[in-house]
Amino acid sequence: MAIIAFFCLAPFYWMLVSSLKAPAAIFDNRLVPKDPSWVNYAAVFGDENNFGLALRNSLVVAGTATVVSLLIGVMASYALARLRFRFKNVVLGLFLATSMFPGVAILSPLFQLFADLGWINTYQAMVVPDISFTLPLGVWILTGFFVAMPWELEEAARIDGCTPIQAFRKVLLPLAVPGVFTTAILVFISAWNEFMIASAMTQTPDAQPVTVAIAKFTGDSQFDQPFGTQMAAGVVVTVPLVILVLLFQRRIISGLTSGSAK
Incomplete structure (x- = not known):
């Protein structure tokens, strides 16, 4: 576990160290900056x-995708887990199949479609x-969570006079909060880190998210590669995700490992 943790954290540590080095010292290979500098930030x-504008764009895009994916995913997951209808497994398989398409295969058709709609x-x-990439992830996680819930909870609510919608909203949904938190964080991170489609669909700096903005950073001249600036931007983009996971790590673990029986 220590070796795996080191392997995962070493690149982030090197990114942090490089972001604190002046441009002249970026290639000195020191594990600790000799003279830490905030010039890159x-x-x-x-x-x-x-x-700052790119951060706002990413927050709007990732936040909107997360909210819509959760709204649709919660209802779809409940239907797939609790209702009986023909071809239910086929529908669940289609959700999984949509997430298997590589983004590069649909990039050109999407660009043509959005250009015709004036959405560039x-x-x-x-x-x-x-949403099309994150929704299948949310449906699969939440479906497993709803399946683990005892039917008796919903039956008891129905006996007490709840309609099916009330039983879902007042009994099942509060119990599904750990799974919803888990799904929300995973979906948000996936949307926050998306680069390829965002790069193709945004052609002006005002519309670019942070992933595209970092890739298009320029140095002081055409021969200057702004490694330090890119590293500092990477730290700024990564730290909020790390804080988000640390704050909700208990809910994430609970959502991945337990059901309503707990």
């Missing part, structure tokens, strides 16, 4: 990079594909 939030450089050109 100042460059990240400089006016020429529009990084808009949020919906990124939100809609993100």
Whole structure:
């Protein structure tokens, strides 16, 4: 476990160290910066990079995709787990199949479609594909969680006078909160990190999310590669996700490992 943890954390540590080095010291290979500098972080939030605007774009896109995926995913998961209808397994398999398509295979048709709709450089050109990729993940996680819930809980609510919708909203949904939290965080991270489609659908800095903005950072000249600035931007983008996971780690673990019987 220690070896695996080191393997996963070493790149992030090197990114943090490199972000604290001045441009002249970026290639000195020191494990600890000799003279820590915040110049790279100042460059990240400089006016020429529009990084604050890119952060807002990513937050809007990832947040919208997460909310819509949860709204649809919770209802679809409940139906797949609790209702009996023909071809239920086929529908669940189709959800999984949609997530298997590589993004590069649908990039050109999506670009043509969104160009015809006038969606290039808009949020919906990124939100809609993100939902199509994250929704199957949410449905699969939540379906397993609803399946683990005892039927007696819903039957007891129905006996007490609840309608099917009331039983779902007042009894089952509160018990599914750990699974919903787990799904929300995983979906948000997936949408936050998406690059390929966002890069194709955004052609102006005002519409670009952070993943595209970092890739298009430029140095002081055409011969300058802004490694330090890119590393600092990577730290800024990664830290909120780390904090999010640390704050909700108990709910994540509970959602992945337990059902309502707990």
